[in-house]
Amino acid sequence: xxxxxxxxxxxxxxxxxxxxxxxxxxxxxxxxxxxxxxxxxxxxxxxxxxxxxxxxxxxxxxxxxxxxxxxxxxxxxxxxxxxxxxxxxxxxxxxxxxxxxxxxxxxxxxxxxx
Amino acid sequence: xxxxxxxxxxxxxxxxxxxxxxxxxxxxxxxxxxxxxxxxxxxxxxxxxxxxxxxxxxxxxxxxxxxxxxxxxxxxxxxxxxxxxxxxxxxxxxxxxxxxxxxxxxxxxx
Numbered sequence: 186x187x188x189x190x191x192x193x194x195x196x197x198x199x200x201x202x203x204x205x206x207x208x209x210x211x212x213x214x215x216x217x218x219x220x221x222x223x224x225x226x227x228x229x230x231x232x233x234x235x236x237x238x239x240x241x242x243x244x245x246x247x248x249x250x251x252x253x254x255x256x257x258x259x260x261x262x263x264x265x266x267x268x269x270x271x272x273x274x275x276x277x278x279x280x281x282x283x284x285x286x287x288x289x290x291x292x293x294x295x296x297x298x299x
Numbered sequence: 300x301x302x303x304x305x306x307x308x309x310x311x312x313x314x315x316x317x318x319x320x321x322x323x324x325x326x327x328x329x330x331x332x333x334x335x336x337x338x339x340x341x342x343x344x345x346x347x348x349x350x351x352x353x354x355x356x357x358x359x360x361x362x363x364x365x366x367x368x369x370x371x372x373x374x375x376x377x378x379x380x381x382x383x384x385x386x387x388x389x390x391x392x393x394x395x396x397x398x399x400x401x402x403x404x405x406x407x408x409x
Contacts, residue, residue, distance in 0.1 A: 189342070218395070227303075227386055227399030228343070241395035275342050287333055288397070290342030 187212050189291035191276050197297045198266050206261040206294045208276030216240070217259040218288060219251060220275040228275055234259055263296075271298045301326045305387050305400035312377055312407050320372040320403045322387030332370050333397065334363050335386040343386055346372075377407045 190209045198204050210217050216235045220228035230243035234253035248264040257278070263270060273295050277288035304323045312318055324332065331350055335343035347356045349365040356363050360381065362373040372385055384402040 218397075220399075225401070227388070227401045228397075230396040230398070233395045243396060277342075287335075287345035287348050289345065290335075292340070292342045295340075 189276055189278050189289050191274075191291035191294050193294060194292070195295045195297075197299060200266055200268060200298055202266050203262065203264045204266060204296065206263075206274050206276075206296070208259045208261070208278075208291060210257045210259065210276075210278035211289045214278035214280055214289065215257050216279045217253055217257065218277045218279075219259070219261045220277065221245075222273040222275055222293070224272075231261070266298045268298050271296060301389060301391055301396075301398045303387055303389055303398055303400035305385075305403050307403060308401070309404045310406070312374075312405070314378055314407055314409050315376045317373070317375045317377070319374070320385055320405070322370040322372070322400055323368060324370070324387070324389045325368075326389045326391045326398070328392040330390045330392045332365055333388040333390070334361075334370070334372055335388065337384045337386055337402065346385075374405070377405075379407050379409050381405065382407045 192207045218233040219231040222228040231245050232242040233240045237253045250262045253259045273293040275293045277290045279288045302325045306321045331348045334346040337343045347363040352367045360375050364371045384404045386402045388397040388399040390397050
């Protein structure tokens with residue numbers, strides 16, 4: 186059983202630039218959620234995708250957008266990067282939307298905006 | 300609004316010294332309460348899901364319990380490898396968001 190893989194592991198971008206982060210979900214999982222984790226804080230929900238449609242969104246501006254592909258992999262896009270976007274971005278997959286068995290998280294992408 | 304508060308922020312224990320971590324929550328209709336372990340530089344690792352008050356789950360040295368307002372993660376005779384940040388999260392029936400607390404950073408000294 187493969188886990189959740191994220192790429193890249195680390196990234197440095199300049200303020201104002203755009204970034205795309207990628208996630209391959211665990212085999213058999215069809216739901217992907219994205220979280221932002223600032224240093225010393227718990228993860229914050231960005232949005233969730235189920236069957237290629239956005240299925241819930243947290244309190245993040247529209248410059249945070251996403252995609253889910255037919256193979257259930259996913260992308261997180263962030264436009265017009267700001268310094269406060271520096272964080273660990275986590276992708277989590279589960280079998281169905283709202284799976285109570287707990288999400289499987291990837292190791293994350295560490296984004297630094299300078 | 301759903302809220303999760305974890306205490307203490309940090310906890311230092313000697314190997315073998317048992318203790319408990321607290322997670323207080325408010326949620327509009329609890330679908331599930333989750334405990335995760337997170338090691339530095341890694342994603343959270345799933346430990347338990349609790350669904351209703353009175354429920355308990357165990358895994359090795361860890362035991363999670365749930366009431367209508369809080370959950371406890373009891374650590375019995377911890378070892379240095381139990382050192383990590385422990386995160387609590389709740390999910391409500393009316394959305395797909397898992398709301399996390401800030402975590403408890405546990406250090407177990409040999």
